[in-house]
Amino acid sequence: MFASMITFPGVFGEFDRLRREFDELSGWAGIPNSIRSAAPGAFPAINIGNTPTSVEIYAFAPGIDPKKVDVTIDRGVMTISGERESTLPSGKSDVNVYGNERFAGSFRRAISLPDDVDPSKVEAKYRDGVLHVSVGRRESALPKRITIQ
C-alpha cells in the first residue's frame, strides 16, 4: 500500500511527506527495523519465506536479463544487483510518453540471512520476471526427530 504510493518521489513528494507524517503519527517510525531495509517502493520488491529446510527469497524483477543479475553471499548478507534498461525512446523521436512509472537503471538490494544457512546450498531461478533464490539450511540446523528407545 505505502510502497505503491511513492513510486514517483519527484513528482509526488507531497504524498511521500504525507506517508512519513502518517508513519510518525502511528508510531511506526519508533519501531526498529533492519539496518539494510530499503525505502518502500524499492526495486525489486522482495518477499522472504522460511521453510524448515531452506530460506526462500523471491525478488520481483520483471524484464531483466538473468545473465546480468549478480547474486552474491558474503558473510551472511545476500546481495542482488543488476541493471534494468529503459524501454523509453532515447533522443528525439515522434513518440509521446504518457505514463513513465516503470523502474529503469541499476538496482541493488541486500538481505541478511539467518545464521543457520549453508552458503554452498544455493539455487537461483528466474521465471516470469521473478528471481527465486533458495538457500538451504545447515545439516545441523535441520529439525530432527529423536527416537525414544
Next chain:
Amino acid sequence: MNDSFVATRAQRDTNLKDTERPGTGTQPTESQRVQETRSDSASAKANTPPVDVLEDSSGITLLADMPGVSKESLEIKVEGDTLTLEGAITSATPQALEASYAEVRVPRFRRSFTLSRELGTAAIEAQLKDGVLKLRLPKHEKAQPRRINVKVV
C-alpha cells in the same frame, strides 16, 4: 484507513494522467488518450502494476510490470471502452512456507484504463515476456495522421 488511501492513490493517478472528469468542466486535452479508471469490480485487493505508455503515429504501446504472472493466469479484457489487465502471481511456493518478510502482499495485479475512440480494440496485440506485458493498441486507419492535399481551384 485503507479506503482513504485507495482514494488518495486514485486521485494521484488522476492528476498524473491529467484526466478530465465528467462535470468538472475541463476540456479533454489532445494528449489524453488512455485514461485510467477505477471500476467497481476492483473491490478485491490487488497490486497496481507500474506502466509505461508510449504513443506514436500508428498506435499506443503499453508496458506493464507484472512479475510472477504466467501467460495462463493473465487476463486482458476489453469491455466497452474499458481495458482491464489482471493477473495472478503463480510463482510456485514450496510446501510449509512461512512468510517472514513481504513487500508484495497480495498475489494479484490489476489495472484498468479507459480507451479513447480512435483505438481499435479488435487488433490489440499482447506479448508477455519475463513478467513484462507489452500491449500494442493500434489506431483505426482513419484516425492515423495523413496529409491532406489542397487543390488549387
